[in-house]
Amino acid sequence: MSVNISVEAPIENQIQEITYDGTEIYQPPLTLSESLAKYAQKIDFSKTELEIKKEELNEDSKSDTDSKEAFQSSLWPWDSVRNKLRNALQEVCVLADVLAIAKDKRYLVLDPVQQETLETKPMVQIYARKKALAGAASVLLAGSEKMKNSQTEAARSRTTLDFHIELLRLRQNWRLKKVSNTIIGDLSYRTTGSKYLQTGTFEVTKAEDEEKTNSPPSSPLPGSTASAKPTSALRVSIPSELQGVAYIEVLCQKDQEDLCTANLTLLGSGAPPTNPDMHWQQKLEAAQNVLFCKELFNQLAKEAVQLQAPVPHMVVGNQIMATVLPGIQLIIALRHSTSSDKKQQNPPPSKSDHDHVLEHSLHQLLREVHHKNTHHPFPHPATGPLGPSKKRMLAGPMAADRYELLEMTKTQTLLEQIVQQAQHFIMRMRTEYVLDTIAKEVKDPLITSHWNTLNSPTQSCVKIHISTHGYDAVCRTPLIIHVGEKSLKCICRDGKVMNMSYEPQELRDLIFCHINQHQILAVQALAKTMGWQALGNSNHLGTGTVEPLGNASSCLLSSPTGDRIIAVRCEPSTDTQVSVAHSPRQDFFPSRLVTERKWEHLGGQFRDVRLDKMEGRNFLHKMELLMASLTSSS
Amino acid sequence: MSLPGNAMDSLSAALKCNIIPNQEYLLQGSVLDQYVEVLLHRLRGLCDNVDSGPESFHDHEICFSLRIPNTAASTPMPMSIFSLRVRRALDVSDTPYQLRYIGQQELGDKNRPTVVRSSIDMACSSTILEFLTELGCRIEFEYIARGYMFRKGRMKITVSKIFKMGGNKPESVEPISQSYLVELSVLAPSGQDAIGEDMRIFAEQLRPLVQLEKIDYKRLGNIM
Numbered sequence: 001m002s003v004n005i006s007v008e009a010p011i012e013n014q015i016q017e018i019t020y021d022g023t024e025i026y027q028p029p030l031t032l033s034e035s036l037a038k039y040a041q042k043i044d045f046s047k048t049e050l051e052i053k054k055e056e057l058n059e060d061s062k063s064d065t066d067s068k069e070a071f072q073s074s075l076w077p078w079d080s081v082r083n084k085l086r087n088a089l090q091e092v093c094v095l096a097d098v099l100a101i102a103k104d105k106r107y108l109v110l111d112p113v114q115q116e117t118l119e120t121k122p123m124v125q126i127y128a129r130k131k132a133l134a135g136a137a138s139v140l141l142a143g144s145e146k147m148k149n150s151q152t153e154a155a156r157s158r159t160t161l162d163f164h165i166e167l168l169r170l171r172q173n174w175r176l177k178k179v180s181n182t183i184i185g186d187l188s189y190r191t192t193g194s195k196y197l198q199t200g201t202f203e204v205t206k207a208e209d210e211e212k213t214n215s216p217p218s219s220p221l222p223g224s225t226a227s228a229k230p231t232s233a234l235r236v237s238i239p240s241e242l243q244g245v246a247y248i249e250v251l252c253q254k255d256q257e258d259l260c261t262a263n264l265t266l267l268g269s270g271a272p273p274t275n276p277d278m279h280w281q282q283k284l285e286a287a288q289n290v291l292f293c294k295e296l297f298n299q300l301a302k303e304a305v306q307l308q309a310p311v312p313h314m315v316v317g318n319q320i321m322a323t324v325l326p327g328i329q330l331i332i333a334l335r336h337s338t339s340s341d342k343k344q345q346n347p348p349p350s351k352s353d354h355d356h357v358l359e360h361s362l363h364q365l366l367r368e369v370h371h372k373n374t375h376h377p378f379p380h381p382a383t384g385p386l387g388p389s390k391k392r393m394l395a396g397p398m399a400a401d402r403y404e405l406l407e408m409t410k411t412q413t414l415l416e417q418i419v420q421q422a423q424h425f426i427m428r429m430r431t432e433y434v435l436d437t438i439a440k441e442v443k444d445p446l447i448t449s450h451w452n453t454l455n456s457p458t459q460s461c462v463k464i465h466i467s468t469h470g471y472d473a474v475c476r477t478p479l480i481i482h483v484g485e486k487s488l489k490c491i492c493r494d495g496k497v498m499n500m501s502y503e504p505q506e507l508r509d510l511i512f513c514h515i516n517q518h519q520i521l522a523v524q525a526l527a528k529t530m531g532w533q534a535l536g537n538s539n540h541l542g543t544g545t546v547e548p549l550g551n552a553s554s555c556l557l558s559s560p561t562g563d564r565i566i567a568v569r570c571e572p573s574t575d576t577q578v579s580v581a582h583s584p585r586q587d588f589f590p591s592r593l594v595t596e597r598k599w600e601h602l603g604g605q606f607r608d609v610r611l612d613k614m615e616g617r618n619f620l621h622k623m624e625l626l627m628a629s630l631t632s633s634s
Numbered sequence: 635m636s637l638p639g640n641a642m643d644s645l646s647a648a649l650k651c652n653i654i655p656n657q658e659y660l661l662q663g664s665v666l667d668q669y670v671e672v673l674l675h676r677l678r679g680l681c682d683n684v685d686s687g688p689e690s691f692h693d694h695e696i697c698f699s700l701r702i703p704n705t706a707a708s709t710p711m712p713m714s715i716f717s718l719r720v721r722r723a724l725d726v727s728d729t730p731y732q733l734r735y736i737g738q739q740e741l742g743d744k745n746r747p748t749v750v751r752s753s754i755d756m757a758c759s760s761t762i763l764e765f766l767t768e769l770g771c772r773i774e775f776e777y778i779a780r781g782y783m784f785r786k787g788r789m790k791i792t793v794s795k796i797f798k799m800g801g802n803k804p805e806s807v808e809p810i811s812q813s814y815l816v817e818l819s820v821l822a823p824s825g826q827d828a829i830g831e832d833m834r835i836f837a838e839q840l841r842p843l844v845q846l847e848k849i850d851y852k853r854l855g856n857i858m
Contacts, residue, residue, distance in 0.1 A: 374683055380723035381693040381732050382783050382792050384755065385655065385821050390729065397730045397759040 040081050163206050166234040166280075170204065174284060185236070187288045189295070193373030196295040202284065203237045236280045238287045244338035245286060246293040250358050251331040252324065252422055290336065296366045296414075297334040303415040313415070322419055325486070325502050330422045332362075361421050361457050365414050423485045423502075424458045430504045431462065431483050438511050444468065444618045445518050447511070458485050464511070466518040468620045474529065475522035477514055481507070509572075513550040516570040520553045523568050523623055530627045531560045541569065548573055557627075564630040567606055568623075576619060579606035580630065652823045658736070658753035659830050661818040661837050661846040670793065670814045673843050674782060677791060680839060681784040688782040691794075692725035695779060696763070698771035717774060720762055724778075730757035741848055746827070747834035749848045753821060778807050781814065788829065789836060792817045816844045 013026040030038065102108045167183070170176065175186045188200030278286075297318070304313035304320045311323040319333040376387055384393065392408055394400075400408075432451075439447040445466050452461045459482065466477040482489040488500040488507055492514070500506040517539055524534045537555035544552055554569040565581045590596070609626065616622035648654055665673050678688060699717040719734045737752035781794030794815050797807035818837060820829050837846035 376785070378689040378691075378783055378785070380691060380726040380729045381695075381721040382691040382723075382779070382781075382794070383693075383695075383719075383721055383734060384732055384757070386785060386788065386790055393757045394728070394730055396757045 037078055037081075040078070043081070043084075163233040166232055167204065170234060170236075170280065173281070176204065185284075187242075187284055188291060189288075189370060193370035193375075194295060195373065196291075196298065198241075198291065198294065200242065200288065200291045201239070202242075202287065205235050205237065207233050207235045232280055234280055236283055238283065240338075242287040242290045244290065244336060246290040246334065246336040248293050248296060248362060249331075249333045249335050250362060250418075250422075251333070252426060253329045253331055254327055292366070293334060293336070296362065297332070299366065299369075300332055300415050300418075303413040307413065307415060320415075322415065324419055324422045325426060328426060330419060332418070357457070358418075358421060358425060362414075362418055365417055369414065420485045421457045424460070424483065427483050427485065427488065427502060428460055430502070431481065431488065431507060434504045434507050434511070435462070435464065438508065442515060445515055445522075447515075459483065466515060468522055468618055470617065471522060471526065471620045474620070475518065475525040477518040477521065479511075479514060509549045512572040516550070516553050516572055519570050519576060519619060520555050520568065522620055523557070524555055526620055526624060527557045527627065530624065530631065532566075532627055532631075533558045533560070533562075535565070544569070544571075547571055559627070559630055565606075566623075566626065566630070576611065578609040578611055578623070578626070580609055580626075581606045652825060655821045655823050656752055656754055657822055657824045657826075658751050659748040659820045659822060659833060660739075660751065661748050661833055662849045663816045663837075663840075663844040663846040664811075664813045665793070665816055665844045666813045669843060673793060673814075673816070673840070676840065676843060677782075677784045677793070680836070681786045681791065683785075688784060690725065690780075690782050691723065691792075692780045693721050693723055693778070694776070695719055695721040696776040697774040698766045699774045700769065700771045718766065718771065720766065722760070731760055731762050732756070733758050733762055739851070741850055746848075747830040750830075752824075777810075779815075786836060787832070788820050788822070789833060790819050792819075816840075816846065818846050 013029055015024050016027040017025040019025065098108070102110050167176075170185070175191070176183055177186075178184075183204040185202045185204055186200055187202060188194060188196070188198070190196075190200075297320075300320055301315050304315050304322065307313060309322070313323075314321040318335070319331060322330045322332075324330045377390055379385060379388075379393070380390075389408075392405075395405060395408070435447065435449045439449070445468050448465045448467070450463045450465075452463075455461065462481045462483065464479040464481065466479070467475070477493050479493065480491040482491075486502050488502075490498040490500065490507075490510060492498065498510060500510065520537055520539070524537060527534055535556040535558050537553070539553040540551040541554045542551070550572050552569055552571040554567065557566045557568070558564065563582060567579045567581070569577045569579075571577075611619070611622055614622045614625065616625050674688060697717055697719050699715050701713045701715055704714055717736075719736065721732045721734065723729045732755055734753065734755040739749050739751035741749060776799050778797040778799060779792075779794040780797065781792060783793075784791040792815075794817075796810050796815055798810050800806040800808055818833055820833060822829055840846060
């Protein structure tokens with residue numbers, strides 16, 4: 001608290017000397033004149049701008065020397081100033097002298113200096129510039145020419161397309177991804193809903209790398225040289241199990257002989273070439289086809305083992321055998337030929353009845369399964385769960401019972417569906433055969449069949465007309481036959497429905513019965529137009545010999561005046577019998593039973609008409625002639 | 635035929651085996667009206683089989699609530715509110731009504747990519763409305779959602795516009811905002827948290843058009 005604090009002014013003067021006892025001797029402050037001289041000394045009158053810059057560079061080094069000089073030249077501080085001023089004066093004097101001389105114009109003439117002399121020749125400059133530009137342009141042109149040449153040469157020497165462009169094209173059609181340094185593609189149907197486990201990966205490589213390694217094996221093959229067509233810059237390597245050509249063969253076999261056959265292949269029936277120089281697109285398509293066929297066969301084989309069929313399905317090697325109808329087997333086989341054994345494994349002599357429908361439907365069935373796997377219905381309302389079908393969503397509110405729920409879970413397997421289609425195919429073929437043979441056998445009533453063009457794989461429909469040539473308007477018997485999977489349904493003219501089994505004989509019998517009925521009905525219709533009267537008819541006559549199939553049908557006709565009676569009897573197995581009777585007997589012979597002539601109106605004996613001897617194109621024509629003759633004679 | 639007892643047994647067995655999808659993994663976001671076309675376009679590119687065009691929907695949802703007095707003295711709330719949602723499709727006929735219970739949502743920590751909440755839904759007939767009213771439920775709110783839905787594997791993406799109910803007629807509705815609600819959800823049995831990661835990756839692909847996030851309703855309640 002009691003310590004005195006001395007207040008000192010900051011040192012303003014430079015320290016000149018420090019004595020040994022520590023006292024500092026200050027330089028006396030400059031007087032006004034001295035400081036003026038000092039500052040005047042610093043002025044550099046001849047300094048130009050260039051010098052200023054130079055001085056700035058070595059300013060630091062000079063600052064020390066300046067202060068020294070100031071001490072030494074302190075005797076005459078204005079010396080430098082004086083010198084400079086004198087120099088300046090000298091220069092000004094010289095300038096004044098020059099001007100004075102120049103004013104006289106006797107010894108010195110001042111001419112204006114022509115400064116444009118350099119710019120007077122614009123053309124020269126233009127030429128120069130032109131030349132320079134031309135030089136530069138020629139250099140550039142030469143360079144571009146060189147590059148163009150080298151590029152065209154490269155393109156000419158290597159006919160292959162650019163790898164990256166090829167890769168871009170590949171990318172447009174196939175799934176690719178890059179795994180570390182390799183490009184891996186996927187040709188499986190996984191993205192479209194397939195659940196087949198086998199992977200379909202392939203690797204994409206540049207062709208050049210492999211050309212060296214592949215050239216020795218490819219050279220012995222004649223005709224497959226790369227010179228003919230531009231080879232692709234891109235090479236796809238496909239796993240060995242997907243190489244080659246595969247197809248699924250579908251055969252319908254009756255005991256041992258083939259009924260029909262179908263070959264399933266995506267690339268047409270002809271086996272595509274499997275040479276190593278095949279374009280990658282074809283190669284990949286072939287591999288994808290192999291994968292598809294494998295999946296299809298795998299699925300079918302799995303189902304064949306699991307299904308509980310009345311006649312168990314057999315799976316042996318690459319072949320599935322299923323019984324379609326008694327005595328008829330469906331054989332589905334996977335044929336996979338790799339390029340190595342292609343030569344000897346040529347397809348066996350192709351069957352004449354190649355069925356594209358079965359081929360297509362097998363294909364379609366698996367596609368449908370794929371589609372179903374990916375296309376689940378969306379729930380409505382939107383917060384509902386994804387997955388269950390609309391029917392199942394309704395099962396709760398509609399109080400579906402256990403049976404209905406079980407029904408919902410049932411789905412038909414591929415094998416069941418293809419068996420059904422095969423059954424239908426055979427049924428249709430049999431029906432066609434029966435109808436055609438009957439039409440061939442039976443000439444008199446004409447049998448025409450119209451197959452509906454629109455049908456489903458398991459149901460089709462045929463309409464049959466039984467009519468007589470020249471008498472279509474008089475009578476026509478239509479029949480409709482629905483061909484199902486294992487049965488036939490016939491809708492008759494009168495609306496009766498007949499169900500038949502897969503045996504073709506049943507249909508044959510039915511058609512014959514209807515031919516008979518048609519004849520009888522046609523005769524009656526004809527009789528009506530002729531003015532005759534139908535006395536009665538029966539489609540199922542109980543009299544006469546027992547028919548091997550069906551019953552005989554018959555009718556009785558009487559002439560307009562009633563004096564003639566014609567009886568017609570149609571039997572499916574034998575021909576038609578026609579008999580004629582005269583109502584007032586022309587020949588009356590009294591017998592023990594009929595004694596008097598008044599009984600003559602009872603009608604006489606029926607006598608057979610020998611139809612085969614009669615004139616006329618067909619039965620109805622003959623009958624018309626017969627009736628006409630009997631009418632006119634009365 | 636199985637006895638009812640058997641059915642109960644099998645149900646409890648199913649619950650034990652954890653095969654009933656009763657957990658909903660959910661991410662939500664919104665997109666302004668003028669950008670919804672772009673979003674739909676992107677979704678068409680990303681999602682499964684939209685070759686047939688996007689599936690539209692038009693639903694009416696009613697939320698019922700039931701107040702249950704708490705008998706246990708320890709709980710701080712005297713009443714617990716139990717809400718049920720009934721939803722029906724207006725555009726598709728003969729679809730069932732849907733009754734839905736949505737549980738408390740679990741946000742989880744940062745590592746969990748989605749909101750998880752328990753969800754139980756069942757189809758029912760139209761009498762559910764009367765049934766719930768008889769039960770003592772009151773209508774809390776109702777709205778109409780109209781939009782499109784997409785599917786990508788197990789994920790369901792809905793882009794919907796929410797409308798306020800105007801009167802009793804379904805035609806006189808007005809939108810509640812200038813944006814669409816985007817929801818990405820999966821219904822799965824509990825414990826299948828791997829699906830959350832798939833959802834996060836899918837949501838990434840929709841950025842920056844729409845930011846699908848875990849929405850905390852409690853925080854939203856504070857904002858409003």
